[in-house]
């Protein structure tokens with residue numbers, strides 16, 4: 001859907017008037033918005049951001065540096081979209097609004113260009129990404145890491161120290177397309193396990209746990225060759241053209257009818273929207289719809305398997321909704337159902353479904369707002385003192401690692417698949 005307006009620098013990828021016009025300015029979304037909660041400013045609310053986009057569409061204001069800043073501060077968490085009674089597709093509006101920033105007089109132009117280059121040339125290229133992550137893997141495994149943490153030396157290293165705080169405590173070997181995974185004793189059905197980019201490199205343990213949980217239910221998970229990065233980070237950054245390219249690669253690379261199980265909420269949300277992303281591509285539109293219909297979040301799929309029970313009865317667990325699972329995919333109950341079945345005590349915290357501030361690259365490009373949102377989570381963890389913090393998205397997991405440290409707790413942070421896998425394992 002392109003805009004007819006002449007006021008956008010990139011009309012072919014501009015927010016559609018049809019989408020903008022759905023907003024009736026009722027304000028029911030405002031209190032769900034994390035950036036509004038922190039700033040109290042209308043310009044940092046969904047209604048304000050949509051208002052600015054419409055004013056540009058109608059030629060009332062230019063795309064100024066200030067407008068760009070308000071859009072850049074948006075987490076694209078889509079909490080606003082989930083509560084909007086008019087069905088405003090805020091996620092789509094903001095991706096198209098961000099697409100304009102490349103072509104407009106830049107505020108943070110250099111940084112934006114570097115980000116685009118990084119996303120295209122590193123994140124989307126598996127070998128380059130693996131090489132880029134290798135030093136991170138070494139840092140995480142070094143025996144000096146606990147010492148560096150204890151002595152507080154990392155506090156002096158600025159962003160590097162902050163990034164270290166987000167790393168999982170144990171990084172397993174990667175799971176890339178073609179990797180061998182757990183096999184069920186009797187195969188009832190087969191699914192494709194989507195391995196992703198950073199997820200596969202840093203969260204191989206979650207992939208292996210996903211395959212084991214599925215195998216217990218008689219489902220064989222195959223990390224098929226031919227997969228590519230899902231393109232979510234590119235689309236959120238406004239590089240819609242490249243996101244489309246990656247979507248086509250996945251549609252070509254993951255043929256067949258088997259369900260595609262995704263255990264990263266951000267990837268799953270993007271892949272379920274391939275039909276929308278490629279809606280104007282005559283060669284791919286129908287295939288994109290069919291592909292999207294095959295995509296299921298791990299919790300959505302696992303909730304339909306026979307109950308496996310668990311022995312997590314002594315654990316106090318809090319589940320924190322990833323935005324792209326709760327708000328974009330509207331999946332809230334299945335993860336809780338799975339955790340309850342595992343036998344744990346499930347604790348709900350205030351703002352459990354509010355964005356943690358990870359939001360893709362957000363913690364790197366908007367560190368102050370990201371830190372304020374992380375602190376809100378840390379306060380809740382300090383108050384409720386859970387044994388385990390469970391989530392279903394790699395970026396959130398990293399942010400919670402840092403929040404746990406900020407709260408001064410020893411709680412474990414786990415992907416839901418890892419938690420269910422451990423809970424169902426027979427006692428040795």
Ligand code: SF4
Pocket residue numbers: 022023024025026027028029030046047050080083084085086087088
């Ligand atoms: S986005 Fe939806 S909830 Fe928010 S002001 Fe517009 S119509 Fe109301």
Ligand code: SF4
Pocket residue numbers: 032033034035036044045046049073074075076077078079080081090
């Ligand atoms: S996507 Fe999230 S941060 Fe952005 S306007 Fe909506 S609620 Fe606010």
